[in-house]
Amino acid sequence: MADFDRSDFELRYELFDKYALKDQLAYYERTVERSETAASQVNSIRAALALFTGLASAIAAVVAQAYLVGDCAANNSPQFCSAMNWIVIGSVIISILLPAVGAFFSSLADLYQWERLVTIYNSAQDNLEYADKLSPREQEDLETYVANLYAYVNGTLDIMQAETAQWGQAVQKPKQSEEFVKEAKLRAAKYSGDANAWQDIGFVSKEGDSTASSPADPPTTEI
Amino acid sequence: MATQTTNQTQQPKTAGTVPKRQSMRPEWWRQFPKWNFADKPDETFQLISESDLQELIKEKGFDANSPAVQRLKEDMDVLNEELMPLFLKVDYRAKRNQNQYRQYQVNYFLLATAATVIGSFQVAALQVAQEWILVLGLLETVIALLTTYIATRRGNRQPLPEWLEKRRHAEQLRREYFRFLTDAEPYNLIDGAKRARLLGLRAGAINLGKDPNAETVTGGV
Numbered sequence: 001m002a003d004f005d006r007s008d009f010e011l012r013y014e015l016f017d018k019y020a021l022k023d024q025l026a027y028y029e030r031t032v033e034r035s036e037t038a039a040s041q042v043n044s045i046r047a048a049l050a051l052f053t054g055l056a057s058a059i060a061a062v063v064a065q066a067y068l069v070g071d072c073a074a075n076n077s078p079q080f081c082s083a084m085n086w087i088v089i090g091s092v093i094i095s096i097l098l099p100a101v102g103a104f105f106s107s108l109a110d111l112y113q114w115e116r117l118v119t120i121y122n123s124a125q126d127n128l129e130y131a132d133k134l135s136p137r138e139q140e141d142l143e144t145y146v147a148n149l150y151a152y153v154n155g156t157l158d159i160m161q162a163e164t165a166q167w168g169q170a171v172q173k174p175k176q177s178e179e180f181v182k183e184a185k186l187r188a189a190k191y192s193g194d195a196n197a198w199q200d201i202g203f204v205s206k207e208g209d210s211t212a213s214s215p216a217d218p219p220t221t222e223i
Numbered sequence: 224m225a226t227q228t229t230n231q232t233q234q235p236k237t238a239g240t241v242p243k244r245q246s247m248r249p250e251w252w253r254q255f256p257k258w259n260f261a262d263k264p265d266e267t268f269q270l271i272s273e274s275d276l277q278e279l280i281k282e283k284g285f286d287a288n289s290p291a292v293q294r295l296k297e298d299m300d301v302l303n304e305e306l307m308p309l310f311l312k313v314d315y316r317a318k319r320n321q322n323q324y325r326q327y328q329v330n331y332f333l334l335a336t337a338a339t340v341i342g343s344f345q346v347a348a349l350q351v352a353q354e355w356i357l358v359l360g361l362l363e364t365v366i367a368l369l370t371t372y373i374a375t376r377r378g379n380r381q382p383l384p385e386w387l388e389k390r391r392h393a394e395q396l397r398r399e400y401f402r403f404l405t406d407a408e409p410y411n412l413i414d415g416a417k418r419a420r421l422l423g424l425r426a427g428a429i430n431l432g433k434d435p436n437a438e439t440v441t442g443g444v
Contacts, residue, residue, distance in 0.1 A: 003414075004406065007291040012405045014283050015295070019271050020401045038250040092347065100339040107332040111325065112254060153405045157398045164394045180335040184370035187363075 006142050013136060013149050021132060021156050028125040032118050039114035042105050049102040053095050060091035117167070124163035131155040256325040264315030269307065270400055271299065295404075302400055305423040309430045310396040317389035324382035330373055338366045388432065395429045409441065 063084050072081035109115075134155055136148035269275075276299070280287050341362050348355040403410050403422050410418055425435035433440065 003294070005291065007285070007289060008294060008406075011280075011283075011285055011291050011295055014279060015271065015276070016401055016405050018279060019275065034250055034254070038254060041249050042251050093344075096343040096347065097340055100336045100343070103339065104332050104336040107335070108251065108329075111328050111332075112251075149405065150407055150411075153401070153407045157402065157407075160394065160398060164391060180331055180338070181370055181374050184334070184338070184367040185374065187367035 006145065009136075009142075009146055009149055010138075013152075016153060016156075017132075017135065020160075021128060024156075024160060025125060025128050025132075028121040028128070032121045032125070035112075035114040035117045035121070038112065039109065039118070042109050042114070046102050046105050046109075049098045049105070053098040053102070056091040056094035056098070060088050060095060063091070064088050120163065120166045124159060124166075127159045127162075128156065131159055256322045256329060258326070260319060260322050261315075264311045266311060268311060269303065270310070270397065271404075298404060301419045301422060302403060305419060306396060306400055306403070306426045309426050310393060310400070313389050313396060313430060314393040317386055317393050320382040320386035320389060323380075324386055327373065327377060327382065331370065334366050334370050334373075338363060341366070392429055392432065395435075396426060399426060399429060399435070409436075 067076070067081065067084040068088060072084065131152065134148065134152040136145045136152060140148065276295070277287070279285075280292060285292060341359050345356060345359045345363070348359060399422070402408075409421065413421060421441065424440050428435045428437065428440045435441075
């Protein structure tokens with residue numbers, strides 16, 4: 001603009017520095033902090049669940065082997081045998097529940113991609129801090145000041161653009177949820193208008209197959 | 224906005240003014256999608272408000288009545304007229320699609336977890352409690368039906384690509400806002416009404432997913 005003087009550029013530099021660059025830096029720092037915290041919490045939960053699953057399985061195996069194989073009541077009181085029986089049942093239930101809950105947290109980590117975001121935003125943060133060094137200086141003459149201001153603005157905007165592109169690549173649809181919906185649709189389709197559907201309600205075949213399947217299953221479409 | 228650069232818990236202007244949440248909930252839980260998402264954008268939101276500007280002027284010792292400040296205010300008026308309505312719309316759509324996408328996914332994860340647990344108990348019940356097989360099977364069916372209900376309710380909408388696309392446009396519009404404000408290229412090459420017109424054309428092109436530097440856009444000035 002022809003009618004701009006030095007104070008125009010200085011004012012606009014200050015505005016850009018505070019509300020574009022510093023604001024973006026604060027966002028990166030905050031996102032890195034939040035993502036690191038979330039990733040750490042979820043990883044701890046997954047590790048704890050795996051640990052307790054293993055412990056529960058071990059307890060179930062040891063107690064069953066020690067007290068429930070053979071005649072427990074011959075050497076112990078009925079109350080003791082009953083307690084051991086409940087310990088085994090409880091341990092088995094825990095060893096079934098916890099891996100499923102662990103899978104939920106794994107899916108959550110896939111969905112949010114916290115660890116990848118930390119890498120992307122740390123790198124963008126470093127680049128923005130470098131761009132900040134290109135800021136124009138008060139001592140510079142007007143021509144140099146304006147040239148440096150444009151270099152600084154364009155450099156900062158380029159970094160923000162590159163970060164957006166990388167972030168977009170980080171977001172991916174978790175495959176496991178697509179597969180789950182596909183299977184659920186297949187199962188649900190069996191109960192839409194089939195008068196004999198009640199016969200299949202148990203799902204589990206006598207051989208212990210927990211998934212429903214039938215030659216008459218209709219084809220499913222992508223979600 | 225006074226603490227925008229120092230308050231590390233505040234989100235940037237692009238993501239909207241989300242108030243600081245004082246919560247004991249774990250971080251992963253706090254990032255869960257919202258179930259009561261606003262049905263329209265906050266039309267009062269501005270990337271830089273009048274009070275932000277006044278604060279900066281005071282902080283840096285500029286003369287509030289100087290021609291430079293007046294010219295800046297005129298530029299901000301142009302931005303509020305030509306760019307901000309598009310930014311608000313696109314930013315809101317990006318956030319809404321992001322929330323919907325995560326909502327669907329979290330729903331599926333929860334249902335899948337429930338299905339896995341029930342399926343496992345069904346297998347176990349075969350050995351020890353066959354009378355429960357029918358009940359567990361029924362629950363399994365309810366989960367399958369719920370999943371189908373959610374998938375059908377979503378229809379053919381694809382929140383993920385829409386989220387990514389709108390977020391990209393919102394970020395590009397935000398960059399354009401600062402490009403105009405700092406009078407960077409191409410705005411430093413023209414003056415007055417042509418400059419405002421160029422901003423409108425470029426913002427419109429970005430909103431349509433077109434290249435704002437294309438000859439068909441800049442040629443209109």
